Amino acid sequence: MKSLRDQLDNKIKPHFEKGGKLEKLHSLYDAIDTFLYVPSATSKSGVHIHDASDTKRTMSLVILALVPALLFGMYNVGYQHYQAIGEVPVLWNCFLFGLLAILPKIVVSYVVGLGIEIIIAQIKGHEVQEGFLVSGMLIPMIVPVDLPLWMLAVATAFAVVFAKEVFGGTGYNIFNVALVARAFLFFAYPSKMTGEHVFVRAENSFGVGDANIVDGITQTVDAFSGATPLSQIETATGNSVTLVDVTGHVLTYWDMFLGLIPGSIGETSKLAILIGAIIMILFGVASWKTMVSVFVGGMATALLINQFAVNAVMQITPLEHILLGGFAFGAVFMATDPVTSARTESGKWVYGFLIGVIAVLIRVFNPGYPEGMMLAILFMNAFAPLIDYVVVGQNIKRRMRRVSQKTDKSV
Amino acid sequence: MPKYIKIKKGLNIPIEGDAPEVIVGSVKPSIVKIVPDDFPCLIPKVDVKVGDRVNAGTPVMHDKRNEQLVFVSPVSGTVVSVTRGEKRRLLDITIEADEEIQRDVFDISSIQGDSAEEIKSKLLKAGLWPFIKQRPYDIIADPNSSPRDIFISGFSSVPLAPSYDFIIDKEPLVFQKGIDTLSKLTSGKIYLGVSPNTKSIALLDAKNVEVCEFEGPHPAGNIGVQINSINPVNKGETVWTITAPDVLMIGRFLLKGYVDFTRLIAYTGSEAVKKGYYSVVIGSKLDHLFDANVTRGAALRYISGNVLTGKQIDKDGSLHFYDSQVTVIPEGDDKHDFIGWASPGLNKKYSAGSTYLSKLVSLLKPNKKYRLDARLMGGRRAIIMSNEYDKVFPLDILPEQLIKATITYNVDKMEQLGIYEVAPEDFALCEFVDTSKLEIQKEIREGLNKLKKEME
Numbered sequence: 001m002k003s004l005r006d007q008l009d010n011k012i013k014p015h016f017e018k019g020g021k022l023e024k025l026h027s028l029y030d031a032i033d034t035f036l037y038v039p040s041a042t043s044k045s046g047v048h049i050h051d052a053s054d055t056k057r058t059m060s061l062v063i064l065a066l067v068p069a070l071l072f073g074m075y076n077v078g079y080q081h082y083q084a085i086g087e088v089p090v091l092w093n094c095f096l097f098g099l100l101a102i103l104p105k106i107v108v109s110y111v112v113g114l115g116i117e118i119i120i121a122q123i124k125g126h127e128v129q130e131g132f133l134v135s136g137m138l139i140p141m142i143v144p145v146d147l148p149l150w151m152l153a154v155a156t157a158f159a160v161v162f163a164k165e166v167f168g169g170t171g172y173n174i175f176n177v178a179l180v181a182r183a184f185l186f187f188a189y190p191s192k193m194t195g196e197h198v199f200v201r202a203e204n205s206f207g208v209g210d211a212n213i214v215d216g217i218t219q220t221v222d223a224f225s226g227a228t229p230l231s232q233i234e235t236a237t238g239n240s241v242t243l244v245d246v247t248g249h250v251l252t253y254w255d256m257f258l259g260l261i262p263g264s265i266g267e268t269s270k271l272a273i274l275i276g277a278i279i280m281i282l283f284g285v286a287s288w289k290t291m292v293s294v295f296v297g298g299m300a301t302a303l304l305i306n307q308f309a310v311n312a313v314m315q316i317t318p319l320e321h322i323l324l325g326g327f328a329f330g331a332v333f334m335a336t337d338p339v340t341s342a343r344t345e346s347g348k349w350v351y352g353f354l355i356g357v358i359a360v361l362i363r364v365f366n367p368g369y370p371e372g373m374m375l376a377i378l379f380m381n382a383f384a385p386l387i388d389y390v391v392v393g394q395n396i397k398r399r400m401r402r403v404s405q406k407t408d409k410s411v
Numbered sequence: 412m413p414k415y416i417k418i419k420k421g422l423n424i425p426i427e428g429d430a431p432e433v434i435v436g437s438v439k440p441s442i443v444k445i446v447p448d449d450f451p452c453l454i455p456k457v458d459v460k461v462g463d464r465v466n467a468g469t470p471v472m473h474d475k476r477n478e479q480l481v482f483v484s485p486v487s488g489t490v491v492s493v494t495r496g497e498k499r500r501l502l503d504i505t506i507e508a509d510e511e512i513q514r515d516v517f518d519i520s521s522i523q524g525d526s527a528e529e530i531k532s533k534l535l536k537a538g539l540w541p542f543i544k545q546r547p548y549d550i551i552a553d554p555n556s557s558p559r560d561i562f563i564s565g566f567s568s569v570p571l572a573p574s575y576d577f578i579i580d581k582e583p584l585v586f587q588k589g590i591d592t593l594s595k596l597t598s599g600k601i602y603l604g605v606s607p608n609t610k611s612i613a614l615l616d617a618k619n620v621e622v623c624e625f626e627g628p629h630p631a632g633n634i635g636v637q638i639n640s641i642n643p644v645n646k647g648e649t650v651w652t653i654t655a656p657d658v659l660m661i662g663r664f665l666l667k668g669y670v671d672f673t674r675l676i677a678y679t680g681s682e683a684v685k686k687g688y689y690s691v692v693i694g695s696k697l698d699h700l701f702d703a704n705v706t707r708g709a710a711l712r713y714i715s716g717n718v719l720t721g722k723q724i725d726k727d728g729s730l731h732f733y734d735s736q737v738t739v740i741p742e743g744d745d746k747h748d749f750i751g752w753a754s755p756g757l758n759k760k761y762s763a764g765s766t767y768l769s770k771l772v773s774l775l776k777p778n779k780k781y782r783l784d785a786r787l788m789g790g791r792r793a794i795i796m797s798n799e800y801d802k803v804f805p806l807d808i809l810p811e812q813l814i815k816a817t818i819t820y821n822v823d824k825m826e827q828l829g830i831y832e833v834a835p836e837d838f839a840l841c842e843f844v845d846t847s848k849l850e851i852q853k854e855i856r857e858g859l860n861k862l863k864k865e866m867e
Contacts, residue, residue, distance in 0.1 A: 004749075005747045005749075034790060035750070036749065036750060037747045037748060037749055037750075037751070038747075038748040038751035038752060038786070038788060038789070039786075039787065039789070039790060040743065040744045040745070040746055040747055040748075040786055041744070041786065041787050042712070042742055042743060042744050042784070042785035042786050042787065043785050043786075043787055044850075045850050045852070045853045046835075046839070046842050046850050046851065046852040046853055047718065047719045047720075047839055047842045047843045047852070048712060048714055048718045048719070048721065048723065048738075048740065048785050049424070049426065049570075049718045049719075049740065049783040049784070049785065049843065050786065050787050050788045050789070050843060050845075050848060051761070051762050051763055051764070051788065051843055051844045051845070051846070052751075052756060052760035052761055052762040052767055052769075052788050053762040053763075053764050053766045053767065053788075053789075053844075053846050054752060054788055054789020054790065054792075054846050054848065055789065055790070055792050055795055055796075055846050055847060056752035056789065056790075057752045057766050057767075057789075057846070058766060058795075058796060058846055060752060060753060061766055127790050127791075129792060129793075130792075131795070168793070169793065170792065170793060170795065171792060171793025171794055171795045171847070172793055282765060283764075283765050283766050284764045284765040284766065285766065285796075287797070287798065338795055338796050338797045339795055341797070343797040343798075343811060344797075344809065344812075345798060345801065388812075392809060392812050392828070395807075395808075395809050395812075395828070396827040396828065398807075399645075399827065399828075399829060400827075402643065402645060403645045403646065403647075
């Protein structure tokens with residue numbers, strides 16, 4: 001390892017320093033160098049020792065927490081595919097199919113996002129910040145598998161530039177970057193973001209998983225429908241709805257929890273999300289308060305609506321609400337984004353609770369949107385500073401009261 | 412029974428290098444420096460020229476805004492340099508000490524029946540006043556203010572803290588004399604904070620004070636925390652603060668009639684060899700202390716004070732005014748930690764959070780200590796994580812919001828959020844745990860300085 005360090009310091013680094021041949025790529029070099037080696041810069045003022053934890057560490061732990069959901073997402077993409085074309089889903093085939101379907105998305109998201117970050121870091125002359133490591137992983141996980149790569153690229157670029165960099169970069173953004181990317185796609189290319197055809201890929205991925213093709217049309221099994229449970233509910237007529245998987249089997253709570261159902265790549269398995277949540281809470285990189293309050297808010301609202309149910313949508317049980325769609329994924333990985341969430345501890349309770357409430361309200365009462373989580377979180381992102389303002393105001397009030405009590409006493 | 416207060420939030424950093432409670436030796440003062448930077452907001456005016464002879468107790472500089480406030484030489488000798496930096500800012504006054512210290516003798520008679528004014532003028536004249544600090548601003552107390560209360564910190568909870576018990580026990584009568592004197596300076600109360608580990612009778616049974624016991628992790632020993640939990644400072648109020656070892660300075664002066672700025676300091680840190688207590692005159696060059704008394708090999712960082720709030724000094728640097736501790740740790744700039752952010756961090760890394768497995772280790776081996784160096788362990792970022800500061804900040808103040816208000820210099824918000832109650836040292840742990848590696852103490856100090864200027 002020592003020789004690599006020497007190589008970097010003596011042979012490679014000088015080219016990227018001011019005046020070097022590759023000066024314009026300094027940010028890129030710096031990002032790679034600090035990735036390989038923890039910077040050995042020592043403190044210049046203030047405390048002489050520092051905690052070993054830094055943003056790289058925290059961000060990589062969030063990514064670690066995303067891995068179970070990502071791996072399961074890969075498997076599920078393959079599973080849905082083989083079910084749709086009427087073949088028996090075999091573990092490794094499913095996984096391979098999913099990997100080939102998802103990996104390009106991850107690559108595109110990172111290349112576009114990090115590329116922009118590196119360019120901006122170079123222009124501004126600061127270090128590349130780690131925030132996008134998480135956003136870049138989240139974006140592919142919250143889109144349908146059949147979303148074209150170029151759309152993903154456009155959305156990622158839009159989100160990084162207009163949701164983050166214009167505000168000053170990581171730590172300054174108001175809205176969750178990954179969700180802005182998704183919102184951009186949702187409103188710009190709605191046909192690729194919702195409906196029966198986007199969440200299950202029937203065609204092959206790079207030649208793997210070929211289906212029968214008759215007259216140029218991919219053949220699926222007879223009962224096939226790629227509608228997610230939420231859109232089944234949304235389009236239901238009459239007073240009740242029976243949720244089914246792609247081949248028409250009735251879904252149980254257990255199926256919804258395990259997640260072998262159509263949906264955005266990372267959102268379907270609540271088990272994998274639960275593992276992720278446990279990882280983040282154990283490592284202390286996400287707020288359990290926010291997570292819990294989102295679930296409480298959503299379930300409480302659903303329970304309330306159930307009391308006045310007049311149609312199928314209003315009858316969805318609290319448990320179904322949190323097990324379906326992106327509710328759990330949003331609660332665990334999106335609502336807890338420390339930058340866009342409320343920053344005060346009591347504020348987090350309110351913030352999370354209202355996300356849950358609004359997500360369910362949108363699902364139930366807005367006929368156009370089967371899923372409400374994305375808009376709920378973005379909406380509360382906008383209100384998080386207001387929540388903090390009120391909480392901080394309470395602290396100030398208490399402080400002021402202290403003064404007035406004193407003056408009362410002395411009078 | 413003393414009043415008991417439990418401090419819940421905070422952090423004891425498990426760092427190697429505690430000093431055993433033994434006196435190892437003394438450092439004979441040869442070169443002594445008076446450094447104005449030890450006193451925030453001071454505008455120093457030099458009273459001596461190079462070549463002048465001074466005695467211990469002779470003024471060498473004073474505050475431009477208050478001529479009464481003088482700073483005296485702790486030794487007798489010759490002024491060898493008056494160093495100035497950019498814009499002629501005074502950096503230090505250096506005095507070469509005599510073999511035998513000659514001391515100016517001050518009139519301390521009739522101290523028994525003295526009024527507050529008389530005591531003040533005596534302490535001011537002999538250069539003892541700078542030991543008394545004040546909140547707001549954490550600066551030398553304004554002698555013309557009347558403090559609501561005076562707070563004495565009777566223990567230190569900083570990493571590798573010197574034992575005030577051990578220091579005070581050497582001079583119990585002097586300590587009581589100091590307290591008696593201070594008690595005449597306020598119409599309010601004098602509080603003395605002690606810890607459950609305090610054994611010294613001089614502290615526990617001190618007269619003329621209200622003893623309060625603080626239990627909990629660092630910063631339980633910080634005077635700011637103690638004030639905040641006993642009786643917080645509000646806008647318009649002033650309290651004075653002093654540490655127990657500095658009370659000794661005042662007591663000694665009033666018993667002997669001359670200045671004796673000798674401190675018993677703890678020599679600590681993983682790289683210090685003969686750890687323990689040394690007697691050192693304030694301002695003395697410490698090269699004799701460090702000579703053959705530090706580990707060899709890697710680059711070292713010498714600190715006057717503790718690892719959280721101390722000042723970095725050179726190997727021939729001097730003991731700063733308020734410090735009862737000197738620490739030596741590895742600099743660490745020669746270490747290159749390959750993909751360190753991804754390592755499990757079982758053994759060598761210490762984090763207060765749970766992101767490294769050292770958390771697990773600390774549960775299994777609660778007494779494990781770490782050899783921490785001066786690396787930042789990451790890059791500077793904007794504030795990203797929330798609730799990091801809160802966990803180590805026991806004051807009834809929202810630390811992140813106050814820090815942000817201070818960085819943006821929003822005076823209204825700073826006042827509302829409690830800037831008058833805090834000192835930079837109260838934020839030291841926030842700075843330590845900060846994953847964004849911000850210079851929080853520096854920001855707070857600059858904010859306080861600016862605010863002080865604006866309020867004048």
